[in-house]
Amino acid sequence: MFKYIIPLVLFIVLAVFLALGLKLKPNEIPSPLLNKPAPVFSAPKLNDSNVKLSPTDLKGKVWMLNVWASWCVSCREEHPVLNQFAQQKVVTLIGLNYKDDPVAAKNWLSTLGNPYNDSVMDADGRIGIDWGVYGVPETFVIDKQGIVRYKHTGPVTEDDVNTKFLRLIDKLQAES
Amino acid sequence: MFNRLIVFLFFLVSAQVYAVDTHQLPNPEQQKTYESIISELRCLVCQNQTIADSNAELAADLRRQVYDMLMQGKSKDEIHQFMTERYGDFVLYNPPFKAKTGFLWLGPVLFLVIGLIMIIWFIRRKKQATVAVVDKDKQEKVRRLLASDNEDRS
Numbered sequence: 001m002f003k004y005i006i007p008l009v010l011f012i013v014l015a016v017f018l019a020l021g022l023k024l025k026p027n028e029i030p031s032p033l034l035n036k037p038a039p040v041f042s043a044p045k046l047n048d049s050n051v052k053l054s055p056t057d058l059k060g061k062v063w064m065l066n067v068w069a070s071w072c073v074s075c076r077e078e079h080p081v082l083n084q085f086a087q088q089k090v091v092t093l094i095g096l097n098y099k100d101d102p103v104a105a106k107n108w109l110s111t112l113g114n115p116y117n118d119s120v121m122d123a124d125g126r127i128g129i130d131w132g133v134y135g136v137p138e139t140f141v142i143d144k145q146g147i148v149r150y151k152h153t154g155p156v157t158e159d160d161v162n163t164k165f166l167r168l169i170d171k172l173q174a175e176s
Numbered sequence: 177m178f179n180r181l182i183v184f185l186f187f188l189v190s191a192q193v194y195a196v197d198t199h200q201l202p203n204p205e206q207q208k209t210y211e212s213i214i215s216e217l218r219c220l221v222c223q224n225q226t227i228a229d230s231n232a233e234l235a236a237d238l239r240r241q242v243y244d245m246l247m248q249g250k251s252k253d254e255i256h257q258f259m260t261e262r263y264g265d266f267v268l269y270n271p272p273f274k275a276k277t278g279f280l281w282l283g284p285v286l287f288l289v290i291g292l293i294m295i296i297w298f299i300r301r302k303k304q305a306t307v308a309v310v311d312k313d314k315q316e317k318v319r320r321l322l323a324s325d326n327e328d329r330s
Contacts, residue, residue, distance in 0.1 A: 026223060027223075029220060029263065030264060030266075031264065032260065032261060032262065032263070032264040033262070039262075068291060068314060099233070112322055115187075125233075125234075125237045126237075126241075128237075129238070129241055129262060130262060131262070131330050132262040132263050132264075134220035134263065135220075135221055135223055136233075
């Protein structure tokens with residue numbers, strides 16, 4: 001009797017670990033930025049590189065930072081979702097054009113539509129490093145106090161908008 | 177045969193081509209620090225490589241960041257702190273001992289202890305089993321048999 005229990009227990013333990021392993025998403029690294037002040041930058045705008053935008057300009061507003069690039073395939077997948085989301089006008093959406101060619105980026109926005117209230121450029125990826133960006137697209141939600149409240153890695157889907165973003169934004173808009 | 181040789185040579189060449197370009201620091205001591213830092217930081221795109229090994233763009237950017245910070249006179253600890261503030265402990269190949277990483281550090285010891293306990297347990301059980309079968313008379317018989325066996329050989 002005892003002889004059979006040991007392999008059975010070992011099998012169950014192994015099965016449980018493997019099952020948990022299937023659910024892990026090693027690509028999603030928890031961001032240490034959560035609930036911390038948004039990293040500061042002063043970045044040139046995409047449409048006029050002489051004008052700069054900084055997170056401090058957005059204090060008092062709930063805003064989202066979407067990191068994207070014209071060379072990024074998943075961004076293309078995400079783009080229609082963002083376009084639709086922007087039409088609801090529930091939040092200020094800032095695009096961070098990451099390590100991209102400004103001409104290609106402008107082309108992208110004029111042909112696929114521009115969901116962003118403003119777009120800034122991070123030509124050498126240094127702002128990306130400050131925000132802990134390791135793969136585009138990435139999306140951050142920042143509250144009125146300038147605190148990062150949520151980070152989403154990978155393309156935002158319609159489902160994400162409905163189940164995660166809209167709810168969180170509603171909550172944050174209600175905060176002072 | 178000739179084709180195989182060509183293919184083989186091809187592999188030799190490709191290894192050279194993909195060598196990662198790193199920065200050169202002004203003095204050898206800084207260079208050593210630089211190399212030790214980049215070989216302890218994880219490339220977050222290709223997660224099983226260090227930024228010293230990886231050709232990913234992010235790895236190149238992080239190498240540049242390490243280089244810049246060393247040139248500014250920042251210490252190894254300051255650079256580690258800079259990286260963990262942005263990417264979390266995951267970026268370190270040598271994560272600090274914390275509640276969250278406790279299992280990571282103690283897990284192997286735990287498994288070793290479990291293994292030892294199991295070995296001891298099995299050995300004890302085996303011993304008990306063998307002792308139980310052999311009674312006094314039989315033991316004596318065995319001893320005599322072995323003794324006569326030894327005499328035969330000598």
